Amino acid sequence: MxxxxxxxxxxxxxxxxxxxxxxxxxxxxxxxxxxxxxxxxxxxxxxxxxxxxxxxxxxxxxxxxxxxxxxxxxxxxxxxxxxxxxxxxxxxxxxxxxxxxxxxxxKYPLKNIGKRGAPVWKRISWDEALDECASRMNAIIDKYDEKSLAIFPHGSSAKYPMEFFEYVIGTPNNSEASFFQCRGSRDMAYIHTLGTPAGEEVDMPNAKAIFMLGTHLGENVHVSHLKKYLKGLENGAKLVVVDPRFSASAAKADIWVQIKPGTDTAFLVAIMNYLVKEEKYDKEYVDDYGYGFDDFVEGISHASLEWAANICDVPAKQIKQVADLLAANAPHVSIHPGRHTTWNGNDFQRERGLACLTGLLGTIGVKGGFVKPKNPKVGRCGWPRVVNPHEESLHYQGEMHPFSPPGTPTDLIRETAVSGDPYPIKGMIAWGQNPMQTIPDPGLTIKMIEQMDFVMVCDVMPTDITMYADILLPETSYLERYDYVKRGTQWDYSQPHQQYISARVPLVSPTSADHERKDSVWITNELAKRMNCAEHIPVKSAEEMVETILAGAELSLKQLQQEDGIHLQPGEDPYGVSFDVDFYNSNVEEAGFPGAPTYVPVPQPPKGYARLVYGRVPVHSFNRTQNNAWLHNEIPRNPVWVNDEIAVHLGLKDGDEVALVNDVGIVSAGTSILKTTPGIRKDVIYTSHGYGSRNPQLSVGANVGIDDNALISNRTIDPETGTHGMRNSFVRIVKEGKILDIPA
Missing domain, CATH: 2.20.25.90 (ADC-like domains)
Structure with a gap:
């Protein structure tokens, strides 16, 4: 490797x-x-x-x-x-x-005088770039209306322009990858179970047991989050990991459940049914805070351990072992909600299952459990809500995906743009998001882009989506700008309770003779002036925006500087705060979906194929860091994991150069090396997401490794939320031009 x-x-x-x-x-x-x-x-x-x-x-x-x-x-x-x-x-x-x-x-504003996807760039001035962006978007609005624009934002610097296009211009077509390809189904499921978004607020340092279902801590490196997890293990917490792959977390587990992908809800429902029938749940918490419990019990009564074992392809005694371990350590159990949770298109029900299990064990507001510490209050600074476009959103118009996270489901935007029904979408803004690698089935994304009258992209680096821009705008990096106020509490709640407030400020000046980059506040304000919206501009600069937010906490940038960049203040005890639990949600039932968490089967691999799943490596943030030479040096390609027995059957060995082909005939543009291991199921092939960029302007990251997203062509949409199921595509291995069937 x-x-x-x-x-x-x-x-x-x-x-x-x-x-x-x-x-x-x-x-x-x-x-x-x-x-x-x-x-x-x-x-x-x-x-x-x-x-x-x-x-x-x-x-x-x-x-x-x-x-x-x-x-x-x-x-x-x-x-x-x-x-x-x-x-x-x-x-x-x-x-x-x-x-x-x-x-x-x-470095500079650029105009594409070639074709989208095969650009020929001409350097232009900021005035020329902004004039053209504004005039072409105004022309689209005049010809159609505000609904004819769509924005694909991501990251803290995209919040200001996102609000401008949504609140002031009035476009309802706003699809953020963090909601529709990451955590949207999770947070909406928790809101409709516990009344609050999930976050990752589980008190792992003080847990007696930690339960992870598809959570790859140690590969998905978020420092304070990882510290919580490792502290819990150091303190003796038992660890249960449910994952078809022997991940970094599975390597530390007391129990590793090598589950069949897509069957996780069956596993959870069987555990809960067992806990109820054996009376190993927290009756007091359920009596005090549970709603719809009798209907919930009836709804899961079919889920025996043997039923789940058959579906999940794991031993019934192992499911019982997990259930008993959780019950024995309750209520001090961290049921981790996960992060990147859009898997198979049945994700809302799976996340409802995790939230209900949290309530069933009474592990809410207690040490080691699900806690929601209060963060310090700060001010708000953003665009005024001149219009309210939400009733115009596609999912509201069609009464689809009633539990959608904020914004509009990505597929509704793409399909509407391609078909023109119920209205045309002719202008696209991508700000800090690379839809070519964040959204499955990039072929459909290209079709959407091809019919656009105008495409504007703003980013720090050239990526796959920047190749499709008509106007490409260079943004300052996070190290050169003001744009974000962070607030929270310390991660180990066994320590004296403290809160913190900090702000992103430039560590170096963006002023330089070798570029003309600008921050998102300046760019958006200049667009607003040219789009006849100057009267609504809330602040003159990014620095003023941050000052306004800090003023809500009676702070200033000067004071933060005097306090070494971080303001500390006493916090509140996060324990003792309970949440009601909708075990059976009648609103979900009235919308036409199961009121109790319910296993919904997912498509299975055709003969000769294995399911493609993906994850992270600890030195990359998916595609965002692929051109970073330091990080690329550590893990330059994304190895393809295949079960060692399958490899022997196919005549493959560790280190072989391979490609992948999916079940509709799409062959990966790049190749990578094979990793043969017993640590993956025989019906699964795994690789890391974010590799295989196609933009030739990336001198380090272009055409390196396999772009898994290009192979995800089976679009399975979670019906409740509209989020993407991104693990229902199937692949075979290609070696030296020969396609190899995966044995059943």
Whole structure:
């Protein structure tokens, strides 16, 4: 395997400096994306420490400080004052320096004078770029109406423009990947069970048992979250991991359940039925806070251990073993809600099952359980709600997906744009999101884009979606801008209760002769002026936006600077807060769905195929970091996991170069290396998501590894929420041009 990650390498960091070369107004692609070789900084002596950084390499947003020399950032470290991540940041956090000085970064506004997907870039001024963006979007609105625009945002800097297009312009077509391809089904299920979004607020440090279903902690590295998990294990918590693959978490488990993918709800329902029949649940909590319990009991009464064992392809005695372990350690049990939860299109019911199991064990508001600490209050700064477009949303119009998370289900936008029914969608904005790799079936995404009158993309790096832009706008990185206020509590609730407030501030100046990047507040305000919405602009700058938010907590940027970038204040005891539990939800039933958590079968692999599942590696944030040379050096490709017995049957061995082909004939554009292991089911093939970028302007990450998303062509939509089931596509292995059937 081509994986060189060691503990030493994981903790190492370095710095770099870059200077780009100006070029002519009309330029070839290779000239537009000027690249400069990386230069190591030498020692860190003589650097100045700059506080106030908040990481943006993933959405966990650890608090940082920067080491700066001669105006150049040379090192990043965790902020020692932080009660969240402390001095620790992960490999990705360290590598933020390499993102900042990545020679492939977008530098100037560009106009595509070629074809979408095969662009020919012309450098233009900001005035020309913004004038064209505004005039073309205004023309679309005038010809059709506000519903004819769609925005695909992601990340903290996309919030300000997202609100502008939704609240002021009035487009109801807003699809954020974090909701519709990640956590939307989870949070909506918890809201309709416990009355609150799930988050990841489980008190693992004080748990006696931790239950994870498809949660890959140790591969999905969020520092304070991982600290909670490891602290719980250090304190002796028993660990149960339900996963078809021997993940990093499964390697630490007391019980590893190698479940058949898509059957997790059957597993959960059988556990709950067993706990009820054996009277091993928390009767007092259920009596005090449970609703619809009798209907719930009747609804799951069919789910015997043997029934689930047959469906899940695991022994009935192991399901009983898990149930008994959870009951024996209740209520101090962390039932982890998961994070990336859009799997098989039956995800709302699975997450309802996790929430109901949490209530059944009474593990709410107690040490080791599901707790919701109060975060400090801050102000709000955003666009006014000039219009309310939500009633115009596609799922509301068609009465589809009544438990959809905020925004509009992605497939409804794509299908509407392609068909024109019930209305045309002719303008697209992608801001910090790469829909070519976040949304399954990229072929449908391309069809949507092809019929657009105008496509605007704003990003930090060239990605697959930037190749389809008519106008491409370069954004400042998280290390160069104001844009986010983070608040929360310390992660270990056994410590004195404290809250924190911090703000993202520039660690280095974005002003430079080698680029013309701007932050999202400046860009959006300039668009607003040109789209006749100047009267609604809430702030003049990103700095003012952050100041306004902090003012709600009677803080300022100056005060935060004096407090080393983090304001601490006393917190509140997070324990003792209970939540009502809708074991049987009549609103869900009235909408036409099962009121009790119910197993819904999913499509099975055709003969000769295995199910494709995917996950993460600890040094990458999916596709966002694939061009980062430091991180790429550690895990440059995404190995394809196959069961070792299947490999022997097919004549394959560890390290073989392979491709994948799916059940509709799509062959992966790239190849990767094979990992043969007993640690994966025979009916499953696994790889890591985010590889295989096609943009040739990525000098490190282009055409490296296999793009799993390109193989996800079977679109299964969760009926309650409209989120994507992303693990219902099936593949065979291709070696040296020969397609190999997976034995039954």
């Amino acid at each position: 081509t994986i060189n990650l060691t503990r030493r390498k994981f903790l190492q960091s370095a710095g770099c400096a870059a200077a780009a070369i100006p070029f002519a107004r009309m330029a070839k692609a290779e000239d537009v994306f000027v690249r400069t070789p990386y230069t190591a900084p030498g020692s860190f002596a003589g650097t100045k420490t700059v506080t106030g950084g908040i990481c943006g390499m993933c959405f966990w947003r650890c608090q940082m400080v920067g080491k700066v020399r001669d105006g150049k950032l040379v090192k990043l470290e965790g902020n020692p004052k932080s009660i969240d991540n402390g001095k620790s940041i992960c490999a990705r956090g360290n590598a933020g320096v390499k993102l900042l000085y990545d020679p492939d970064r977008l």
